[in-house]
Amino acid sequence: MKVLFVEDSALLRRAMxxxxxxxxxxxxEAENGMEALARLRAHGPTINLVVLDWNMPVMSGxxxxxKMRSQEEYSDIPxxxxxxDGVEEDVKKAIKAGATGYLVKPFxxxxxxKQIANILKSNTGSVS
Amino acid sequence: MGxxxxxxxxxxxxxxxxxxxxxxxxxxxxxxxxxxxxVAESTCEVITTIxxxxxxxQEATTIGGDAVSPHEIMACMKLSGELSGTIGVxxxxxxxxxxxxxIAGGEVCSLSRKDILDGVGxxxxxxxxRVRTVLSLSRYQVNIDLPLISDSGKYVESPLCDLPHYxxxxxxxxxxxxxxxxxxxxxx
Numbered sequence: 001m002k003v004l005f006v007e008d009s010a011l012l013r014r015a016m017x018x019x020x021x022x023x024x025x026x027x028x029e030a031e032n033g034m035e036a037l038a039r040l041r042a043h044g045p046t047i048n049l050v051v052l053d054w055n056m057p058v059m060s061g062x063x064x065x066x067k068m069r070s071q072e073e074y075s076d077i078p079x080x081x082x083x084x085d086g087v088e089e090d091v092k093k094a095i096k097a098g099a100t101g102y103l104v105k106p107f108x109x110x111x112x113x114k115q116i117a118n119i120l121k122s123n124t125g126s127v128s
Numbered sequence: 129m130g131x132x133x134x135x136x137x138x139x140x141x142x143x144x145x146x147x148x149x150x151x152x153x154x155x156x157x158x159x160x161x162x163x164x165x166x167v168a169e170s171t172c173e174v175i176t177t178i179x180x181x182x183x184x185x186q187e188a189t190t191i192g193g194d195a196v197s198p199h200e201i202m203a204c205m206k207l208s209g210e211l212s213g214t215i216g217v218x219x220x221x222x223x224x225x226x227x228x229x230x231i232a233g234g235e236v237c238s239l240s241r242k243d244i245l246d247g248v249g250x251x252x253x254x255x256x257x258r259v260r261t262v263l264s265l266s267r268y269q270v271n272i273d274l275p276l277i278s279d280s281g282k283y284v285e286s287p288l289c290d291l292p293h294y295x296x297x298x299x300x301x302x303x304x305x306x307x308x309x310x311x312x313x314x315x316x
Contacts, residue, residue: 011228012231018232055274083257106178107178
């Protein structure tokens, strides 16, 4: 399984990628929304999940989410918003725009891995 | 030193003129106390969660001017909306490096200066985000910008903040002290 991390903090991205590698996933990284779209074009159908920060320079995570949902080739890729924005209105806005999950910072690497696992498990249609 | 509540209450009540405090000052004092607690709790929660380090509030005061160590690594976020102002954090370089190392998952040797500044920026980003979320529960609609980071010992001040002083919270973490300074005013 391959996860695309979109996060402008290189340090935080490193921490998340480390945790996810240790859990057995492959990763791709982007530091803003424009790069995220470029990674999607390059890796396309091999990406199983996008972990998306909201507040980023160049292009916000919300804009990336809207663009993904408007393009057929990316519309089914699950998106986990991982952001310091926990305002209820913004959470609802993201879910309405098509976010699959929402994780509010601060969170531990373990919590992130757990959320990723839950989403990927649901998305593969596993029967428990 | 006192408990968390005692420390923030002492800071809230500093400057009171005894039993003759007027209603307006009591209301402002209550709000200031709420802001102290929100900022203090957000700071403790964020740093403890993302670094695993214990954070203890030591002191809460108001200060005049901007008494800043030239060696501090500092980052701040501007807030705007129904409340405006700035929240900033200052660490000595060793603590900044140690916290950044913990955020990255413990790889000490590979941290660059840029990584350390990134870590400080991420801390203030998450603290401000947490403050914003909590304020929204009290019906304050507040927006935050991207963090401004400086290691030249000088805060970037919010142009909307015309208060003569900041409120300061002093914390201890990994046997070192760091501070969070903030000013928040209601926009008209």
